[in-house]
Amino acid sequence: MSLLDVHELTSGHGDVPAVHDVSLRVEAGEMVALLGANGAGKTTILHTVAGLLPTMSGQVSLDGTTISGLASHKISRLGLSLLPQDRGIFFQLTVAENLRLHQRSDASVQVDDIVRYFPALANLMSRKAGLLSGGEQQMLALGCRIIAGPRLLLIDEMSLGLAPIIFKRMLPVLSQISSEKQIGVLLVEQHVHLALKASDRAYVLNRGRITFDGAAHELAARPEFLESSYLGGSAG
Ligand SMILES: Nc1ncnc2c1ncn2[C@@H]1O[C@H](COP(=O)(O)OP(=O)(O)OP(=O)(O)O)[C@@H](O)[C@H]1O
Ligand SMILES: [Mg+2]
Known part of the structure; x- marks a missing residue:
């Protein structure tokens, strides 16, 4: 199967x-x-x-x-998680807020795990997602999917x-x-x-x-x- x-x-x-x-x-x-x-x-x-x-x-x-x-x-x-062509992140929320919004209730994947995969996000946690570059937004979009387990x-x-x-x-x-x-x-x-x-x-x-x-x-x-x-x- x-x-x-x-x-x-x-x-x-x-x-x-x-x-x-x-x-x-x-x-x-x-x-x-x-x-x-x-x-x-x-x-x-x-x-x-x-x-x-x-x-x-x-x-x-x-x-x-x-x-x-x-x-x-x-x-x-x-x-099942879909990363759509338009990325599906909330531009008015910060990076940390976007990640927390998607985190599983049992928190089996932590924000630290996402930072380990995408070190570029480490210093951007309190920045609004709409102010990130295209590449940073894509890392965040992927991070939001991964943190949902x-x-x-x-x-x-x-x-x-x-x-x-x-x-x-x-x-x-x-x-x-x-x-x-x-x-x-x-x-x-x-x-x-x-x-x-x-x-x-x-x-x-x-x-x-x-x-x-x-x-x-x-x-x-x-x-x-x-x-x-x-x-x-x-x-x-
Ligand atoms: N909302 C829609 N209403 C009607 N037809 C649609 C709609 N969206 C896509 N199609 C049609 O369905 C077919 C497949 O489109 P689809 O978007 O799945 O292609 P794709 O392989 O993802 O293309 P791309 O690489 O351009 O993203 C196309 O002929 C397209 O015109
Ligand atoms: Mg397509």
Whole structure:
């Protein structure tokens, strides 16, 4: 039994399906990349898994419990956390307040743990989140998810608005957190090669359908296939 098991999922917006018969899995402590061109359906998959979009057909389960059809707050209580494209932090609150707001009631992950992963936040605890740089906001956004003690983290384009060098530094930290805390990570990312370097396995989505399912290093070794996927061509 996998931590996340997506079985033949079809979903979309209104009556129009955007992803078709998608099956994928994520194990505890594993980083899995979900790649594909703009409009391929990556965000649709993350939002459906998190309960923000309805499932048209198929099934999603977390650690053996069916979560498709549950409200998003119930899914989040079961240990699934989504880091959205817009980061989802409160700009008017300080860094420390944002972190405390997300901390689990049993405080199994402490603010000190987050500072250990992201030392840049140490001196910014009393600063309002809206006054942080883009990279600092992204560290805080990730810190807010980690301090909530999730079992599965869905990340939608962590690199958005970040200097490539900052993103490059954050990926190994994410990978360390994933294995230390045994969190499964499903990583949607446009920086394909950096994502593949940090991930164990990968899926490619082309026009709403999975066209690759395998080891990240296998996919990295197929640049022509990747290129055709991003140009929206037929995957071969
Ligand atoms: N709110 C919406 N209403 C209707 N159609 C939508 C909506 N959001 C997305 N779509 C459509 O669903 C399809 C998949 O979009 P989705 O946002 O999942 O793609 P994506 O892979 O995340 O792309 P990107 O890399 O640009 O973020 C696209 O054809 C898109 O136009
Ligand atoms: Mg998207």
